Amino acid sequence: xxETRQSIHGQWSSRWAFILAATGSAVGLxxxxxxxxxxxxxxxxxxxxxxxxxIAVVGIPVMMSEIMLGRRGKQSPxxxxxxxxxxERGSSSWQxxxxxxxxxxFLILSFYSVIAGWALSYVVxxxxxxxxxxxxxxxxxxxxxxxxxxxxxxxxxxxxMVMTMFVVARGVRDGLEKAIRLLMPALLVLLLILVGYxxxxxxxxxxxxxxxxxxFSKVTTEGVLTALGHAFFTLSLGMGAIMVYGAYLPDDVSxxxxxxxxxxxxxxxxxxxxxxxxxxxxxxxxxxxxxPGLIFQTLPVAFGAMPGGIIFGTLFFLLLVFAAxxxxxxxxxxxxxxxxxxxxxxxxRASISAGGVTWVLGIATILSFNVWSEVKWFDKTIFDLxxxxxxxxxxxxxxxxxxxxxxxxxxxxxxxxxxxxxxGLYQRWLLLIRYVTPVAIGLVFxxxxxxx
Ligand code: TRP
Numbered sequence: 001x002x003e004t005r006q007s008i009h010g011q012w013s014s015r016w017a018f019i020l021a022a023t024g025s026a027v028g029l030x031x032x033x034x035x036x037x038x039x040x041x042x043x044x045x046x047x048x049x050x051x052x053x054x055i056a057v058v059g060i061p062v063m064m065s066e067i068m069l070g071r072r073g074k075q076s077p078x079x080x081x082x083x084x085x086x087x088e089r090g091s092s093s094w095q096x097x098x099x100x101x102x103x104x105x106f107l108i109l110s111f112y113s114v115i116a117g118w119a120l121s122y123v124v125x126x127x128x129x130x131x132x133x134x135x136x137x138x139x140x141x142x143x144x145x146x147x148x149x150x151x152x153x154x155x156x157x158x159x160x161m162v163m164t165m166f167v168v169a170r171g172v173r174d175g176l177e178k179a180i181r182l183l184m185p186a187l188l189v190l191l192l193i194l195v196g197y198x199x200x201x202x203x204x205x206x207x208x209x210x211x212x213x214x215x216f217s218k219v220t221t222e223g224v225l226t227a228l229g230h231a232f233f234t235l236s237l238g239m240g241a242i243m244v245y246g247a248y249l250p251d252d253v254s255x256x257x258x259x260x261x262x263x264x265x266x267x268x269x270x271x272x273x274x275x276x277x278x279x280x281x282x283x284x285x286x287x288x289x290x291x292p293g294l295i296f297q298t299l300p301v302a303f304g305a306m307p308g309g310i311i312f313g314t315l316f317f318l319l320l321v322f323a324a325x326x327x328x329x330x331x332x333x334x335x336x337x338x339x340x341x342x343x344x345x346x347x348x349r350a351s352i353s354a355g356g357v358t359w360v361l362g363i364a365t366i367l368s369f370n371v372w373s374e375v376k377w378f379d380k381t382i383f384d385l386x387x388x389x390x391x392x393x394x395x396x397x398x399x400x401x402x403x404x405x406x407x408x409x410x411x412x413x414x415x416x417x418x419x420x421x422x423x424g425l426y427q428r429w430l431l432l433i434r435y436v437t438p439v440a441i442g443l444v445f446x447x448x449x450x451x452x
Pocket of ligand 1: 025026027028029030031108232233234235236237238239241327328330331395
């Protein structure tokens, strides 16, 4: 019986606590680091439009489904899927959603932590005044010297993993709610300051047109897949992170409202990041398709030139670290929740073990930027492959299964009761989750098969 099920991991204190935690999970490196660089690589406006469409017709319905399944199951994604499949007389194979989420969690966090380590290192560069008066070339050199150095990156990766597992070990609710409440708005303010600077940088119109003029001739099949994958990545969907947060959601909270709030906040942050970065790119004659180093090469130029740049630069990278931190804990939470339930381990033991494995995996990403930079499959480095495999393949597949389960396997009285919205809206959600979402994901995949 659903009524008597309780999460052994605790519960959020309110609707707002969940919104903050889920926004903390969604807003992260995906918005500020990844969105600008993949937009740059995929030609701008048309890619952005496809990404926005994916958020609307795939992201939001899947987010509602994930929260719904999580709250009904009230356990780690593996056990939630098993319990719900039993309840709905479905196959126990649905657990695969949970298992693929566990694997994706390890893989994603392994590279996420390395990039967060770059942000940590940039806090130090910013506070020590390294950006003052820096030119675009010097900024690229600064970034180059970081990524070519495995030991320095390893230290920052280690620090970030320790920070992450420390919070996870204490349970995701403790302390984090308060910190996110303060730091998320602060990040928003700094982004607005950056956009203000960008408006006067001389490249604003060019940046704006790049971001919002849709020229579909620039989008490739792979670009469409990347846009879809990024919709999942940026909303933390497809691997159980939002599902496990949903497991801690009180029963009386409206799932629709929280899903829309989180998706809108996340999208706004990404678009603001784009509006801050591309004008600076164009004003300084930089290359929009520079790849994963894009924000690390462009933003120091802006901080180096603006009044108060040391303070703003330091604050910005600090807040970026924080945003990454509140995301990282959600990437590994499904794994830790499962270890606690299944093995009976303490949260501390589960966190240290999961963190240790992730830390080791991260070394491959670090080396892929230097010693192993020539190790490639399908013309992709280890980092590129990890990113591609998780964001473009595992998350959309996980999302497809979640949509099919929520739309077709789950009894409509159950989903209707859980979502608790008026009938017209419910029917629209059902239409999206049964037909539109699976067909969209299926079509993008079918197209992408040609790529291999
Ligand atoms: N959404 C986060 C970001 O944009 C990253 C993230 C957190 C994530 N949890 C996730 C990505 C789960 C995929 C799956 O930075």
